[in-house]
Amino acid sequence: MMGSMTRRIFEWLAMTPFLQAQSPVKTDDRILPRDYASAAPTPVPPQIVPANEKPWQQVNPGLRRKAWFNDRLTMVLLEFTRQPGEKPAPQHYHAHDQMSYVMEGRIKAMVGGKASEIGVGGVFIAPSNTRHGIEMLTDRVVLLDVFTPVREDFRA
Numbered sequence: 787m788m789g790s791m792t793r794r795i796f797e798w799l800a801m802t803p804f805l806q807a808q809s810p811v812k813t814d815d816r817i818l819p820r821d822y823a824s825a826a827p828t829p830v831p832p833q834i835v836p837a838n839e840k841p842w843q844q845v846n847p848g849l850r851r852k853a854w855f856n857d858r859l860t861m862v863l864l865e866f867t868r869q870p871g872e873k874p875a876p877q878h879y880h881a882h883d884q885m886s887y888v889m890e891g892r893i894k895a896m897v898g899g900k901a902s903e904i905g906v907g908g909v910f911i912a913p914s915n916t917r918h919g920i921e922m923l924t925d926r927v928v929l930l931d932v933f934t935p936v937r938e939d940f941r942a
Contacts, residue, residue: 810939813876818915828936830856848872853940860937866891866927877919882933884912886920891927893920 835854842850848869853862860882877896886895888908894901895910897918904910912918920927 859934889928891924
């Protein structure tokens with residue numbers, strides 16, 4: 787007979803592929819320690835990518851992105867356009883360290899319980915597992931985000 791601890795371990799292992807397929811973004815109220823664990827890197831050769839070679843990916847109405855990857859980090863150009871009746875997205879967190887640079891527009895940035903308005907040239911930094919989010923203060927906002935480790939969930 788299998789002990790209850792062994793049974794729980796097997797149940798957890800059986801769920802692991804399901805959990806890995808889920809988005810790494812979380813919106814609950816848990817406070818997790820910083821997490822630098824990373825999956826095995828995907829080798830990426832040196833590249834030069836002209837601006838018109840990378841198509842936009844429509845994420846949802848009012849949000850599109852372009853994402854570039856190497857084996858250790860992800861860089862994402864995000865374009866937000868205000869939609870009628872839109873409410874700010876809930877704050878979230880993930881295991882990735884994130885830095886966001888405002889290229890266009892103004893936002894209210896919320897990180898780790900603090901909030902501040904920033905515009906072009908402003909940056910917010912969200913360490914691993916730190917709750918963060920933005921609220922658009924202009925009709926159009928363009929951010930340049932950098933994540934480490936790689937945001938595999940952003941690969942198209």
